[in-house]
Amino acid sequence: MKKVRLLVSLARKGAVGKKVRVTVRELAEELGVSPQTVLRLLNEMEEEDLIEKSVEGKRTLVGVTPEGANFLRALCDEISEALSTGVIVGEVVSGLGEGAYYVKQYSPLIQEYLGFEPYLGTLNVRVLFPKTVFDALCNVRPVIIPGFTKGGRTFGDVKAYRVRIDGVEGAVVVPSRTVHPPKIAEIIAPVNLREKLGLKDGDRVRIEVVE
Known part of the structure; x- marks a missing residue:
């Protein structure tokens, strides 16, 4: 669940199709978790090919991969179906x-x-x-x-x-x-x-x- 929330947060920041600058502290505050947890989640998501990240000086750049975008699209479809229950x-x-x-x-x-x-x-x-x-x-x-x-x-x-x-x-x-x-x-x-x-x-x- 935390990975999904983190992926959604990155998408909101415009990270789909390109890398954007993020701070671990900001992401941690949004998710209500520790910076260490965010770092662990980012590493796991990178291993799962949901995101790609790099460090340039003091800047951390993160982007949602095509695989991550497909995951979000599928999630959106499932949510839409769940909400359309009549x-x-x-x-x-x-x-x-x-x-x-x-x-x-x-x-x-x-x-x-x-x-x-x-x-x-x-x-x-x-x-x-x-x-x-x-x-x-x-x-x-x-x-x-x-x-x-x-x-x-x-x-x-x-x-x-x-x-x-x-x-x-x-x-x-x-x-x-x-x-x-x-x-x-x-x-x-x-x-x-x-x-x-x-x-x-x-x-x-x-x-x-x-x-």
Whole structure:
């Protein structure tokens, strides 16, 4: 694990494809280990052809080898796969109180496209795993609830992803115009999820994406 962290740290410093100047003390502080441990790790990684290093005067130059870069690439792929499990773990939080209004406006379309009459409100969950809502939903095709105009106001398209919480069916809804991946999952369901599941702010929940 320490070798992986050290290799990632070197990559962050721009050491992929070229050698960069590093100090053992700086690397030790980043990893929370002793300078002696860093020296041992660097020597082992050099033997494993993950890095190459040289000393020029008082400067230590370290570069990530093609083998080390391939290791990082494979690690990245494995992490991406692990994060795309279709599961969201988070904690219940209070919203801004706007959920009921918007659910009411979209209610006829939610019934048409998702097949249930929604409770007028949303359950808001702060995502703890994976990093954002989209990391769990990236491999799932959403149901697009089309936008409309009402009373001179335009309501945009909404992406809906079917989910299940403790056996209760619902959907994570995300405005199509969202630019940044959301950290809050807004969930609609045919019931009041807080009451049905006895949830309060701070409670942990596990959300399963239904494909």
